[in-house]
Amino acid sequence: MLYKALHVEELDGKFTKEIKELSLKTLDINDVLIRVKYSALNFKDALSATGNKGITKEFPHTPGIDGAGIVQRSSSDKFKKGDEVIVTSFDLGMNTNGAFSEYISVPESWVIPLPKTLTLKEAVAIGTAGLTSAIGTFKLMSNGQKKGDNILVTGSTGAVGSFSVKLLSHLGFKVSALSSKIDKKEFLTSIGANEVVLKNEFEMHAKRPLLKAKYDGAIDVVGGELLENILKQIRPEGSVSICGLVGSAQLNTTVFPFILRGINLLGINSAELDNEFRKTLWNMLANEWKIDLNNIIHEHSLEELPKLIDEMLAGKSTGRAIIKIN
Numbered sequence: 001m002l003y004k005a006l007h008v009e010e011l012d013g014k015f016t017k018e019i020k021e022l023s024l025k026t027l028d029i030n031d032v033l034i035r036v037k038y039s040a041l042n043f044k045d046a047l048s049a050t051g052n053k054g055i056t057k058e059f060p061h062t063p064g065i066d067g068a069g070i071v072q073r074s075s076s077d078k079f080k081k082g083d084e085v086i087v088t089s090f091d092l093g094m095n096t097n098g099a100f101s102e103y104i105s106v107p108e109s110w111v112i113p114l115p116k117t118l119t120l121k122e123a124v125a126i127g128t129a130g131l132t133s134a135i136g137t138f139k140l141m142s143n144g145q146k147k148g149d150n151i152l153v154t155g156s157t158g159a160v161g162s163f164s165v166k167l168l169s170h171l172g173f174k175v176s177a178l179s180s181k182i183d184k185k186e187f188l189t190s191i192g193a194n195e196v197v198l199k200n201e202f203e204m205h206a207k208r209p210l211l212k213a214k215y216d217g218a219i220d221v222v223g224g225e226l227l228e229n230i231l232k233q234i235r236p237e238g239s240v241s242i243c244g245l246v247g248s249a250q251l252n253t254t255v256f257p258f259i260l261r262g263i264n265l266l267g268i269n270s271a272e273l274d275n276e277f278r279k280t281l282w283n284m285l286a287n288e289w290k291i292d293l294n295n296i297i298h299e300h301s302l303e304e305l306p307k308l309i310d311e312m313l314a315g316k317s318t319g320r321a322i323i324k325i326n
């Protein structure tokens, strides 16, 4: 039997990505075979699809770290044919063939039953981006950030960023959305930003160890020089959740924001999250943290993925690209 998937191949050090028909016999063999109905595009997928060996070591490969669908076959007694389920992160789409595909086959421990209050499309719209944003928000709140506090969100038009703007706004925070896209001010305001800070207007001073403290906390996806300067502008005892590296994986800082303002740097790794914590967060995202994602998501077909991936790597994407798999 054949199935359709995004197939990334390496030839002489060059990578190609196209939708191909593959034999189901070549798919990884695991506990649960799932007919994927929806996937979504994350930055990690874009890296995998262009041959980043830090994400995917061996090719050919199918990326896609988020999938939602229906169990087709199961050797696990926790799931049966017809169950609606979600799989995000773990090794899916990294070194296990991912959800830019009509089928995935995964270990039972990666599978989460679809929460009753979510549709498959809503669940995948949350996916890794939403989970990452929820971890960041949860950690900020656990470290003292509260309703009314001013939180800066970077990469705010992107997948994690736009979800964070919406979630923080839903929870009553004052949100400052930092973006490089001058034409997306209205979009950011419409999803809950109280203020839009353009990247080229954000205060950056290489030599000054501290700047005027303007924000109570931050969720950062960019890293590098931007993060260095965010740390200098956090109020005493505030926190910064960091998850990304779209700007740079480097971080140069002094100890001054930490020893003079007592700020906290909170790391996020959504892929290797404790399973109980993962379930708790999914439950929150499906209930009291459930937000209307309609003005963030845009739906596409598998065939549109190569173009969407190139746009994402060029920093041009906005919101969350959902892939409907027929």
Ligand SMILES: NC(=O)c1ccc[n+]([C@@H]2O[C@H](COP(=O)([O-])OP(=O)(O)OC[C@H]3O[C@@H](n4cnc5c(N)ncnc54)[C@H](OP(=O)(O)O)[C@@H]3O)[C@@H](O)[C@H]2O)c1
Pocket: 041, 042, 043, 044, 128, 129, 132, 154, 155, 156, 157, 158, 159, 160, 161, 178, 179, 180, 181, 199, 221, 222, 242, 243, 244, 245, 246, 247, 268, 269, 270, 271, 312, 313, 314, 315, 316, 317, 318, 319
């Ligand atoms: N640690 C984890 O568990 C985890 C989980 C999910 C994602 N991540 C990471 O989080 C980051 C964002 O992921 P995503 O899926 O949200 O990606 P995305 O949708 O592409 O969003 C990234 C946003 O960052 C901004 N940006 C892009 N290139 C930039 C550059 N060179 N310098 C400064 N800003 C830039 C853009 O927003 P503006 O134009 O609005 O500035 C862009 O929309 C990635 O590094 C990803 O690997 C980590």
